[in-house]
Amino acid sequence: MGELLRIEHLSVTFSMYRDIFSRVESKGIEDLSISLYSGEILAIVGASGSGKSLLAHAIMDLLPYNAIVRGDFYYQGEYVDGRRLERLRGTELSLIPQSITYLDPTMKVGKQVIQEQFEMDQCKSIFAKLDLAEHVISLYPFQLSGGMARRVLVSTALISNASVIVADEPTPGMSVTDAVETLQMLRQIANEGKGCILITHDLDLAIEVADRVAVMYDGRIIDIVPASNFKRGVLTHPYTNALYRALPQNDFKSYTADEVESFLRKGGNQHVGSE
Amino acid sequence: MKLIDNNNSKYTRFSVKSFNRRQWAGFFVVLGSLFLVILALVGTFMPEQSYAIDYNHKYAAPSLSYLFGTDELGRDMFYRTLKGLALSIKIGLMAAFVSSCIALVLGTLSAVFGGKVDSCILWLIDLCLGIPHIILILMISVSLGGGEIGVTIGVIATHWAHLTRLMRAEIMQLRNQPYVHVARGYGHSYFTIGRKHFIPHVLPQYIIGLVLLLPHAILHEAGITFLGYGLPLDVPAIGIILSESMKHISVGMWWLGFFPGLLLMIIVLIFDRVGTALREILDPMRSQK
Amino acid sequence: MLEVSNLEFSYDDGSPILKDISFSISKGERVALLGPSGYGKSTLGKIIAGHMNPDKGTVLLNNQKLSKYKGYKPIQLIYQHAEKALNNRWKIKDSLYEAWDIPVELLERMGINQSWLDRWPNELSGGQLQRISVLRALSPKTQLLIADEITASLDTITQAQLWNVVGDVLDTNNTSLLMITHNESLAKRICSRIIQIESLCTCT
Numbered sequence: 001m002g003e004l005l006r007i008e009h010l011s012v013t014f015s016m017y018r019d020i021f022s023r024v025e026s027k028g029i030e031d032l033s034i035s036l037y038s039g040e041i042l043a044i045v046g047a048s049g050s051g052k053s054l055l056a057h058a059i060m061d062l063l064p065y066n067a068i069v070r071g072d073f074y075y076q077g078e079y080v081d082g083r084r085l086e087r088l089r090g091t092e093l094s095l096i097p098q099s100i101t102y103l104d105p106t107m108k109v110g111k112q113v114i115q116e117q118f119e120m121d122q123c124k125s126i127f128a129k130l131d132l133a134e135h136v137i138s139l140y141p142f143q144l145s146g147g148m149a150r151r152v153l154v155s156t157a158l159i160s161n162a163s164v165i166v167a168d169e170p171t172p173g174m175s176v177t178d179a180v181e182t183l184q185m186l187r188q189i190a191n192e193g194k195g196c197i198l199i200t201h202d203l204d205l206a207i208e209v210a211d212r213v214a215v216m217y218d219g220r221i222i223d224i225v226p227a228s229n230f231k232r233g234v235l236t237h238p239y240t241n242a243l244y245r246a247l248p249q250n251d252f253k254s255y256t257a258d259e260v261e262s263f264l265r266k267g268g269n270q271h272v273g274s275e
Numbered sequence: 276m277k278l279i280d281n282n283n284s285k286y287t288r289f290s291v292k293s294f295n296r297r298q299w300a301g302f303f304v305v306l307g308s309l310f311l312v313i314l315a316l317v318g319t320f321m322p323e324q325s326y327a328i329d330y331n332h333k334y335a336a337p338s339l340s341y342l343f344g345t346d347e348l349g350r351d352m353f354y355r356t357l358k359g360l361a362l363s364i365k366i367g368l369m370a371a372f373v374s375s376c377i378a379l380v381l382g383t384l385s386a387v388f389g390g391k392v393d394s395c396i397l398w399l400i401d402l403c404l405g406i407p408h409i410i411l412i413l414m415i416s417v418s419l420g421g422g423e424i425g426v427t428i429g430v431i432a433t434h435w436a437h438l439t440r441l442m443r444a445e446i447m448q449l450r451n452q453p454y455v456h457v458a459r460g461y462g463h464s465y466f467t468i469g470r471k472h473f474i475p476h477v478l479p480q481y482i483i484g485l486v487l488l489l490p491h492a493i494l495h496e497a498g499i500t501f502l503g504y505g506l507p508l509d510v511p512a513i514g515i516i517l518s519e520s521m522k523h524i525s526v527g528m529w530w531l532g533f534f535p536g537l538l539l540m541i542i543v544l545i546f547d548r549v550g551t552a553l554r555e556i557l558d559p560m561r562s563q564k
Numbered sequence: 565m566l567e568v569s570n571l572e573f574s575y576d577d578g579s580p581i582l583k584d585i586s587f588s589i590s591k592g593e594r595v596a597l598l599g600p601s602g603y604g605k606s607t608l609g610k611i612i613a614g615h616m617n618p619d620k621g622t623v624l625l626n627n628q629k630l631s632k633y634k635g636y637k638p639i640q641l642i643y644q645h646a647e648k649a650l651n652n653r654w655k656i657k658d659s660l661y662e663a664w665d666i667p668v669e670l671l672e673r674m675g676i677n678q679s680w681l682d683r684w685p686n687e688l689s690g691g692q693l694q695r696i697s698v699l700r701a702l703s704p705k706t707q708l709l710i711a712d713e714i715t716a717s718l719d720t721i722t723q724a725q726l727w728n729v730v731g732d733v734l735d736t737n738n739t740s741l742l743m744i745t746h747n748e749s750l751a752k753r754i755c756s757r758i759i760q761i762e763s764l765c766t767c768t
Binding site: 452453454456457458459460461462463471472475476 | 610613614615634635636637639640641643645648649650651653659662663664700
């Protein structure tokens, strides 16, 4: 497996006012390093506020204006500077929008997918690949059913033939069958040699679909494990283990605050050594 | 190489100096308000002799003893201008205050009751915004016999609409906040919720709106007086001074219009900047810059 | 105890979301309302808690309308996003004691640190804010607690901790629970009865 993307020492800081006149800097992500390989789905799990969405937004340049981003960025083993990164974002990195509201309601679906830079033929072939009927091209977003809408959203990310696909919380509120269907599309994408980053707070889902799971806590990645390790029960980081045990379908165990703290202290940032 | 070169990219949208933006804004608000207050006080309590008629010094060009020169009756234009501006500020403050109160009451009624009350108030807003301000003020002022009262009422009647719309939107949006519903569930009365949740939220918007109304009110008052439908000729109003100066501008007495006009513009600009700076400090939407 | 009958609700544009919904919950019972988003689960929760009015139908608690109860309402709703249920211009302690006189012992049981009380909402994490928000709704006067996806955006450890305490307090006060969720395993852990929203709703 070839390395597609490597981010080293990423930090995201926000500058904000604590009261009327004094400004403070608050850390969103601190010294985060991660690699994405071709053919894999890398799930990033964590609670809201752990920084997992910030990571996706930092990659796709979607952060608000008061954010400061620092870090080194490599694409297929090469250093990438700021200007080249801007170009990569259009061609090699692509985001699957979270919901249908990201589409323009007054524009036909086909036109939005090709975005004035691709051919309609490309759109047709992508639609064929995702089992979407050709007539969907001339529908408006409000005419799409739930399943169609999800495929259209995925096709907007696939048309550029990008090799890195970022999916930010693609499944919240979906029924289990819909969620599985969406994630199967991700699997299909990964099988073509692309890399998928799946941002989710649903550990259960991440274990089902991803190849590797990265656990975020308080702006850091504290552990990266192969997804199969969860079911085999070989979790070396005590915090990751606790996350898994606390799932309602497992032990639903309630740990005390002191226990959780000691897990974090004992486990540290394990992935640093293991990679 | 860096993901983002921090000194040379669009991510560098501010720099941390010893004074941040809000502190600068606060500094400006204090300084600007101080200047305006002093001007208004000096203008109001100035003895009438300081701009009395003095035929010995007719048509004097600006000099050290007459900073802004004198007019055809030998009146000191510097003091006349100060008096006129103080009057303008007084009328402007009065008008802006009353129309912002109207805005607060109507905006709240509109948002709280909705339905017919809301449609009725929206209709009034559209009616008011649909007629050019200057014409509406002119009609009201003339029909009330002109003078200080006529102008003030004219300005009040035309300036409440924008702020009403803003207040209405703010309160409507607040009304549907989960924390307001939840507070109702704890058994708090509308009165308590209004006092503790709504007022602290709406007050900054209200103050900013009030301050930003002032320059409009002042300019409209000056404009209507300039056209001859506002304050009477014997009052040293800035509009009167400017319209009188028009008679002399062709014979080269530029100072009669230039200095009063310039000062009026500066005052209006200061009000506008103070309002903008206040927004910088109080408006939560801009609070993170 | 709670009796919901023939509830109907449509959006402003006229599209129906809830149609002829009836069910009841008895004292101390824990019921889950399970199903994907788009079926009006949250709307139903808000209507029962009195945060919204239905187009038709009634919600009765002990044969009385909720509006007849004065003071702290016996039906309390907790929202998924705690940061929206707390006024972000208020310090934590002001929001906390806005609800009721919470004994210190309960703060500790909920895992709320005294040092949080003097902070602003944006200085705490989602899980910490949700603890505050939950405790505000857990007075002994609460007869029915409606929990709308309250742990859906939290990590599993916090989720288990939170439900552990909530379950305890519900038992102590003999409070009923209506849990709105899409997580079937969680619903099975907490509740004794599960209502599938699809079975209640005739429309999508």
